Amino acid sequence: xxxxxxxxxxxxxxxxxxxxxxxxxxxxxxxxxxxxxxxxxxxxxxxxxxxxxxxxxxxxxxxxxxxxxxxxxxxxxxxxxxxxxxxxxxxxxxxxxxxx
Amino acid sequence: xxxxxxxxxxxxxxxxxxxxxxxxxxxxxxxxxxxxxxxxxxxxxxxxxxxxxxxxxxxxxxxxxxxxxxxxxxxxxxxxxxxxxxxxxxxxxxxxxxxxxxxxxxxxxxxxxxxxxxxxxxxxxxxxxxxxxxxxxxxxxxxxxxxxxxxxxxxxxxxxxxxxxxxxxxxxxxxxxxxxxxxxxxxxxxxxxxxxxxxxxxxxxxxxxxxxxxxxxxxxxxxxxxxxxxxxxxxxxxxxxxxxxxxxxxxxxxxxxxxxxxxxxxxxxxxxxxxxxxxxxxxxxxxxxxxxxxxxxxxxxxxxxxxxxxxxxxxxxxxxxxxxxxxxxxxxxxxxxxxxxxxxxxxxxxxxxxxxxxxxxxxxxxxxxxxxxxxxxxxxxxxxxxxxxxxxxxxxxxxxxxxxxxxxxxxxxxxxxxxxxxxxxxxxxxxxxxxxxxxxxxxxxxxxxxxxxxxxxxxxxxxxx
Numbered sequence: 001x002x003x004x005x006x007x008x009x010x011x012x013x014x015x016x017x018x019x020x021x022x023x024x025x026x027x028x029x030x031x032x033x034x035x036x037x038x039x040x041x042x043x044x045x046x047x048x049x050x051x052x053x054x055x056x057x058x059x060x061x062x063x064x065x066x067x068x069x070x071x072x073x074x075x076x077x078x079x080x081x082x083x084x085x086x087x088x089x090x091x092x093x094x095x096x097x098x099x100x
Numbered sequence: 101x102x103x104x105x106x107x108x109x110x111x112x113x114x115x116x117x118x119x120x121x122x123x124x125x126x127x128x129x130x131x132x133x134x135x136x137x138x139x140x141x142x143x144x145x146x147x148x149x150x151x152x153x154x155x156x157x158x159x160x161x162x163x164x165x166x167x168x169x170x171x172x173x174x175x176x177x178x179x180x181x182x183x184x185x186x187x188x189x190x191x192x193x194x195x196x197x198x199x200x201x202x203x204x205x206x207x208x209x210x211x212x213x214x215x216x217x218x219x220x221x222x223x224x225x226x227x228x229x230x231x232x233x234x235x236x237x238x239x240x241x242x243x244x245x246x247x248x249x250x251x252x253x254x255x256x257x258x259x260x261x262x263x264x265x266x267x268x269x270x271x272x273x274x275x276x277x278x279x280x281x282x283x284x285x286x287x288x289x290x291x292x293x294x295x296x297x298x299x300x301x302x303x304x305x306x307x308x309x310x311x312x313x314x315x316x317x318x319x320x321x322x323x324x325x326x327x328x329x330x331x332x333x334x335x336x337x338x339x340x341x342x343x344x345x346x347x348x349x350x351x352x353x354x355x356x357x358x359x360x361x362x363x364x365x366x367x368x369x370x371x372x373x374x375x376x377x378x379x380x381x382x383x384x385x386x387x388x389x390x391x392x393x394x395x396x397x398x399x400x401x402x403x404x405x406x407x408x409x410x411x412x413x414x415x416x417x418x419x420x421x422x423x424x425x426x427x428x429x430x431x432x433x434x435x436x437x438x439x440x441x442x443x444x445x446x447x448x449x450x451x452x453x454x455x456x457x458x459x460x461x462x463x464x465x466x467x468x469x470x471x472x473x474x475x476x477x478x479x480x481x482x483x484x485x486x487x488x489x490x491x492x493x494x495x496x497x498x499x500x501x502x503x504x505x506x507x508x509x510x511x512x513x514x515x516x517x518x519x520x521x522x523x524x525x526x527x528x529x530x531x532x533x534x535x536x537x538x539x540x541x542x543x544x545x546x547x548x549x550x551x552x553x554x555x556x557x558x559x560x561x562x563x564x565x
Contacts, residue, residue, distance in 0.1 A: 001230055001335070001354060002246040005271055006153055009245070025245065027149050029137070032244030041335045042229045048482040052334050054229030056479075056517075058236035059142055060135055060184075061217055061364075063512040063548070064227075064479065072200070074512075074548060078240075079182075081137040 001054070002036035013084040024082055031055045031065045031077035034088065043067050043077060044091040066091050105131045106429060107422070108194050108207030109177075110185050110367070113141020114165070114411045115403025116213030117172045118418030124177040126426040131205070132177060133196050135184040135547075138243070139169050141215055142235070143411045146243040154245065157270045161263070161411065162242070168415065187544035188212075188367050192398040195557070197549050202557045209398050209425045212368065213418060216361040216404035218260075219383070220517045221468055222477045222485070225330030226357075234358035238264040241271070248354040250274025253339045255328045256358035257282040258462045259410070264358065266310040269317060277320040277350045279341050281359065283465045284324050290460040297457035299450075320350070326467055330355050360464055361408045366516070368394070368401060370542040377534045380459050381408070382468070383520075384539065390445060392421035400425065409455055416448040469524035477525070478518040480511020485525060492529045498538040499523050512548060515540040 009025035016022075017038045024033040034040050035054065042052035043065055055065040058078045065077040068089040077088075107123050109116045112134035124130045140147045144165025155163050172179075180198060187195040192207045218233040225231065234256060237248055247268070253276045254265055265278060298304075314321050328341040330352070339352045360381060368375065368386035373394050375384045385407045392400040400421040403414035420441060427437035471477065473486030483506045496502040499509070499522050508522055509515030515522070519540045526537055545554070 001249060002240075002244075003249050005241070005245050005247045006151070008151055008153075027138075027146065028244040028246070029240075032240055032246055036244065036246040046227075046482065048480075051227070052229055053227065054232075054335075056226075056232050056236065057218065058232070058240045059217065061513065061516050062220075062479065066512065074550075079135055079137065 001041050002032065004036060013082055013086075015082050015086045015088060017088045018090065026082065026084075028082055029078055030067060030069060030075075030080045030082055030086070030088055031058065033082050034067075034077065042090070045093050047093045050093065103204075103206060105129050105205065105207050107131070107209050107211060107425060108133065108192070108205065109211045109213055110134075110188070110194070111141065111213035111215055111403070111405070112136065112139045112179060112181075113213060113215050113403060113414065114143055114168065115215070115405070115414035115418040116141070116211070117168055118415040119211045119213060119402055119422045120177040120179075120418075121168075121172045121175040122419040122422035123426060124175040126422070126431045128422075128426060128429060128431055130177040131207070132179045133183040133185050133194070134179065134181055137181055139172065139179065139181070140165055142239045144169065145239050150242065154242070158242070158267060165411075184547050185367075186547040186549055188371060188399075190371060190396045190398060195544070197547070197553060200550075200553060202549060202553050204557065204559050207398070208429065209400060211392070211400045211402055211418075211421050211425075212405055213403045213414075214364045214367060214405040215414075216408045217364050217516075219359045219362045219464075220520060221357070221359045222471055222475050222518065222521050223327070223329055223357075224472065224475050225332070225336065227476055227479050228330050228332050228336045229334065230332070230336035230353065231330045231355045231357065234264040234356040235260050235361070237354075237356055238267055241267070247271050247273050248356070250353050251276030251351055252354045252356060253277050253279065253350055253352040254356050254358075255279035255281060255325065255339070255341065256356075256360075257464070258358060258360045259458060260361060261358040262307055262310055264356070266313070269313060269319070275317075275319050276352055277322065277339075278314060279325040279328060279339075280321065280323045281325045281328075281465055282323070282462060286461050286463050289463070290457050293457035293460060297454045300454040303454055322348075326465060328357075359468060360462060361404065362520070363405050363408060365405070366542055366546050368405075369539070370544065370546055371396060371399060373399070378407070379534075380463050382464055382534075383408075390420070391424040391441065392417055393424060409452060413448055413451045413455075416444055416451060420444050420448070469521055469528070471521070471525075477521050478506075478508040478511060480513050480517075481507040481509075483508040483518075485521075488522060488525050489529055492526060497530070499526060499540045500538060502526065503540060509540050514542070514546065514548075
């Protein structure tokens with residue numbers, strides 16, 4: 001859905017999205033990394049209708065970017081910066097252990 | 101960290117940074133809390149790490165933020181990044197979450213510099229992946245250096261719509277179509293404000309240059325659009341749009357919408373402050389005086405969160421509040437306070453020369469919130485306009501009652517995305533005036549935190565209620 005415009009970043013880090021490693025610039029947010037470097041189009045599944053969802057506002061308002069980061073659910077991927085070794089998963093439905 | 105500060109500023113955008121560095125320059129002890137990972141708000145997002153290429157493309161509107169942030173860095177004001185404020189009380193108590201831990205802190209004064217957000221307008225297909233705010237994608241470029249993959253279709257109206265469009269063309273983004281929703285009668289209505297606006301000829305030239313550039317690039321540009329829908333299975337694939345020529349379609353990989361900016365009133369509403377209604381721009385804004393003071397002595401509101409005026413006025417509004425507070429806290433003698441405030445007010449007035457014209461020129465279309473019954477209004481709980489209308493016809497009289505019955509506004513975004521639309525439906529169905537309606541009530545925590553975090557909240561040792 002997104003692609004890098006330039007590659008001249010000073011530092012990169014390695015993150016893991018759904019078990020696959022990606023090298024990404026260290027300054028970017030988790031949401032940006034997933035939608036560009038990991039080449040994905042959705043970041044979560046709606047707990048109500050099970051439809052695919054992705055970030056909408058990129059500034060922490062819409063909560064469409066909620067993802068599981070380092071085992072903790074309900075993290076706003078659009079305002080959390082990537083860190084070395086970060087493990088990221090899509091949020092599938094309810095975070096509290098509920099099932100779809 | 102000390103528990104009691106002279107000023108707590110919420111938000112590190114143009115207004116917040118300006119308020120903080122002005123107050124700290126006058127010897128006050130200032131703490132800035134901001135939920136973003138880097139200083140700058142949305143306008144100057146990530147500017148300290150921006151490379152020359154980015155600065156060149158985004159131009160001086162972005163670049164001048166470097167100077168502001170440099171001054172802030174050289175001041176004694178303290179900044180906490182990644183600190184999400186989730187409650188503010190009238191006595192100056194502020195509660196925030198950082199790295200999964202919540203704390204309480206207190207300011208003699210609290211300056212709310214929360215900023216504006218893109219107006220959230222439901223339409224069929226707006227929950228599909230790939231449907232985003234235009235300004236959202238502009239902000240995302242600043243912090244990530246990534247651009248949307250085409251064909252990108254733009255729909256909407258307003259200054260930020262045009263500036264984002266300009267940035268995306270400069271970045272070489274493949275643009276499928278631009279659907280301009282500005283009502284065509286607006287220009288005539290805005291003419292009385294033209295003479296004052298002409299003082300800012302540079303803005304006119306910039307806008308005209310942008311539109312000429314679209315023509316030069318051969319980008320499809322449609323005016324007088326009065327509605328649109330996104331279509332697709334797992335992401336947006338196609339956009340349909342209507343005008344007096346009927347309904348047309350265009351292929352889309354990404355669909356960027358922007359129907360203007362509105363002040364973020366979460367905290368001013370939480371605090372129970374009086375709000376006014378702007379009929380031209382159709383939004384609520386907190387009632388403040390000329391320096392940003394509210395009816396609660398501790399609380400000030402500055403920047404676009406007080407009224408959408410843009411970046412430069414936000415900087416001046418931030419300074420006004422800081423100087424006024426410095427006067428109250430005896431950090432500034434009365435005569436120099438009066439002189440400084442007068443100078444700042446004069447500056448603000450000239451910075452606003454363009455605004456009345458722009459606010460009428462980009463007045464939203466009258467059918468903005470005339471959603472079909474099938475349209476999802478509440479993205480989180482997936483409540484349709486039809487379900488909301490049914491609840492109203494069965495007796496619900498305001499947003500809060502309708503929320504209780506339908507769950508519209510009860511999800512993870514806490515009504516931030518659907519609140520305006522919900523209230524607009526009530527205005528329509530019950531034939532009310534906006535000022536006679538009660539929008540969704542905000543309650544703490546205003547942002548989502550876990551129960552575990554709430555139970556471990558570190559409170560003051562000597563609490564004052």
